[in-house]
Amino acid sequence: DFGETITADMIDDMAAKHFPMCMRNLHDRLRKDRHLKHFGRLQYTLFLKGLGVSVEEAVVFWRKAYGGTMTDDKFNKEYKYNIRHSYGLEGKRANYPAKSCQTILTTNQPGPTESHGCPFRHFSPENLQLALSATYGIPASDQGEIMAAVKGQHYHIACTRVFELTHVKYGVKMGDGLGRANGATETVSHPNRYAARSREMEKE
Ligand code: SF4
Incomplete structure (x- = not known):
């Protein structure tokens, strides 16, 4: 608990700074399409709840995200519920x-027009490399180890490497993972844990 209220307006900034790739992808798709399909909405809504967004702010967030693409009436009936x-x-x-x-890796596999799931598992290698470059600014020279982990189906290791590479500014080094306890490195096992550690590092 960070002891602060997360308002709908804060989520863009938080997504850019602290969200793992699965949630960043959903956020960016929502901004681009002003819509997410059912399982994407579910994955993202539960993550935002886990982040500490109140139900009131979640409703504001989704209402604004859909904007003029639907009436208040439709929103209240089909989405607010x-x-x-x-x-x-x-x-x-x-x-x-x-x-x-x-759960994200093993249930409800996304179809071609859906955006939920884990990008490390569900993106094509080409799209994954594009996202690593474009979204996270990870140069091709640093992508080899990530892609090797993906190829070996060690998706949480790939995600942990992205965390390390994007948190160098907080003193994180390769192999540090989300942090260390009793000599062991914590790897990514939950999107909310990824976001929480990222937020902690910003405040430390
Ligand atoms: Fe999200 Fe987990 Fe995949 Fe990382 S490994 S992108 S946190 S589902």
Whole structure:
């Protein structure tokens, strides 16, 4: 808990600075298309909940994101309910947890027009390299190890390398992962943990 209110307006900045590639991809797709398909909305809504975004701010965020692409009436009927459902406030009021990497990697495989999932597993190698360059500014010379991890299906290692390379400014070195405890390196296993460690490093 960072003890601060995350408003809808703060999410663009946070996505650019702190989100792992799966969530950054969903965020960018939402901004570009002003829409996400069902499983993308679900993956992203639960992540935002895990980040600490209140249901009220989540509703503001999604309403603004869809903007003029739909009426208030349609939004309230079809989308607001689903957001509140993800927060456990509708239907059977279940407390749905944010999805872990394991769940994202192994359930609801994305189709060609969907944006959910894990880019390390679900992007083509070409698109993944393009995203590493364009979104994260990782030069081709640093991409070899990431692509080798992907090829070996060690997606969490690939994601951890991206974390390391994009947190050098906070003193993170290759092999440091999300941090070290008892001599062991923590690797990425949950998108919310990735974002939380990134936010902690900015404040340290
Ligand atoms: Fe997201 Fe996990 Fe894939 Fe990283 S390894 S992009 S956190 S699903």
